[in-house]
Amino acid sequence: MPFIFLHEINKFMKRYISLLCLLIGVLQLNGQIDNLKLKILNRKHLLNLPSASGVEIIEGDIYVIGDDSPYLFKLDEDFNIVDRFLLSGNKKTVNNRVPKPIKSDFESIALYKDQNGNAFLSVLSSGSKFKTRDTLHVFSLSEKRIIASKNIRPLFEAIRKKADFSTDDEINIEAFAIGREKVFLMQRGNNNTNILVVINRGGFMNYIFKTNSPLPEIDVRSFRLPSLENTTAGFSGACLLPDESRLIFVASLEATSNSYDDGEILGSYVGALKLDSNENNIETVLLGKGDNAVKTKLEGVAVKSYENNTFQIVAVSDNDDGTSVMFDIELEIER
Helix, strand or coil: CCHHHHHHHHHHHHHHHHHHHHHHHHHHHCCEECCEEEEEEEEEEECCCCCEEEEEEECCEEEEEECCCCEEEEECCCCCEEEEEECCCCCCCECCECCHHHCCCEEEEEEEECCCCCEEEEEEECCCCCCCCCEEEEEECCCCEEEEEEECHHHHHHHHHHCCCCCCCCCCEEEEEECCCEEEEEECCCCCCEEEEEEEHHHHHHHHHCCCCCCCCEEEEEECCCEECCEECEEEEEEECCCCCEEEEEEEEEECCCCCCCCEEEEEEEEEEECCCCCCCEEEEECEECCEECCCCEEEEEEEEEECCEEEEEEEEECCCCCEEEEEEEEEECC
């Protein structure tokens, strides 16, 4: 075959691949890729809620934590702050924020109910630093107070071992969900792999509430998330669908190589992870409006309501400037 003909074929293939990548990018920016479609319905900038990192919803009340705030915030459906509750004994705030070296780094929150129907919020530090970021708090919604606290550094270290982390790999748990039978934690892969940790709920609860209870057994699965501008997305928040068939997650794009330093915010994905499959079955869609990616760092997500395959979700965003943004999003999942 003549060389000039091969050259023309190569030129055609490169042009075809470029057009295909452009088409995929356009689909992502318009909120449609794989089997997911999303639409931003509303957003609100909150000046008095710093660094939102997790959200849960129960009976119309919205509860939000911030990674450098000592408080659990209660919001109404219009995203107005109506109350707040102290989670951490550290009140050394500067401009309403606990300084980074000493903050508890509350990165995830999970709602669950006991066998009597009582509701609790479990608030978890990231584990990214010893001593200050090791704690899990259990907050009773009926009593409006913390009923249990535990240093779970041994669990973090067990996850490191199970995931075969190197000595340089950092724990950075940023997503947390509690189901009827399983507990799910998600490791944000800033400098290593994005990981899903699965724990039996009974073993997890025994470990949290019973003195000298052994570490629960854990399973780990690693996932490859999409990239944008040479930056790979990292798990940053999650919740279960009501039927617990999937985890809905958010994964932010932040140009940083570690769990401590902030970086340039490039955007965020909303995704769905099937739990009844042994395969890495993930679908994602880039958060966008029109033809533009929204350069925001989504850090938490919760389902507000649903009808058939369409879910109204609330997502929270950390602006890295002491403020936060709340999003109302419509997410359609084609089954």
